[in-house]
Amino acid sequence: MDHLADRVRMLLEGDPRITEKNMFGGLTFLLNNHILVGCKKDGRILLSVGKEHNDEALSRGGTSPMIHGGRAMTGFIWIEPDAIEDDDALEDWVRLATSWVERMPIEEPKKKPAPKRAPAKKAATRKTIARKTAAKGSG
Numbered sequence: 001m002d003h004l005a006d007r008v009r010m011l012l013e014g015d016p017r018i019t020e021k022n023m024f025g026g027l028t029f030l031l032n033n034h035i036l037v038g039c040k041k042d043g044r045i046l047l048s049v050g051k052e053h054n055d056e057a058l059s060r061g062g063t064s065p066m067i068h069g070g071r072a073m074t075g076f077i078w079i080e081p082d083a084i085e086d087d088d089a090l091e092d093w094v095r096l097a098t099s100w101v102e103r104m105p106i107e108e109p110k111k112k113p114a115p116k117r118a119p120a121k122k123a124a125t126r127k128t129i130a131r132k133t134a135a136k137g138s139g
Contacts, residue, residue, distance in 0.1 A: 005039045007087065011094050012036075017102075033107040035076070036097050043081030047093055050100035051075040057096070 005027045012018045012029055019030045024046060028038035038046035046066060049057040051074050057063060062083025066076035084090040 004043060004045070004084075007090055008037055008039060008045070008094060011091055031098065031101045032104065033110075034101050034104050036101050037094055045079045045084060045090075045093070047077050047079055047097045048101050049075060049077055049097060053096070053100060 008029060009020075015031075017032050018036070019033070021028050021030055023035070024038050024040070026038055026040040026046075028046070029036045035046070035048045037048070040046065047057070054065075054074050054077065057077050058065060060083075062080040064078045064080070066073040066078055079093055084093060
């Protein structure tokens with residue numbers, strides 16, 4: 001996978017909109033925080049092609065739909081290692097994904113939720129202090 005990720009990284013080098021994140025069991029490259037291309041350990045790549053390009057992309061050799069939770073994720077396809085063995089073929093696929101994803105609105109990175117804290121203790125009032133004192137005195 002490292003070699004595949006390095007090949008993709010070289011194609012995307014210098015684009016400040018690109019970030020990397022571990023997702024789907026491999027390294028995924030994001031464009032404006034949208035999935036662009038993911039590199040799997042088995043040599044396949046996950047590619048975002050957009051819903052309107054899905055059927056066209058799947059008609060090319062070495063492709064299959066992304067299945068997640070038992071259903072096809074339209075707009076995302078898997079490309080087999082043989083179909084991206086050639087650098088020009090990999091570049092063509094990455095260019096196709098880039099042309100779709102760069103048209104999507106820029107998405108702000110998701111913020112991690114703040115850690116949950118125990119509820120604050122209520123300040124003691126005269127009434128609760130008197131009740132506690134009375135309870136201690138009756139025991």
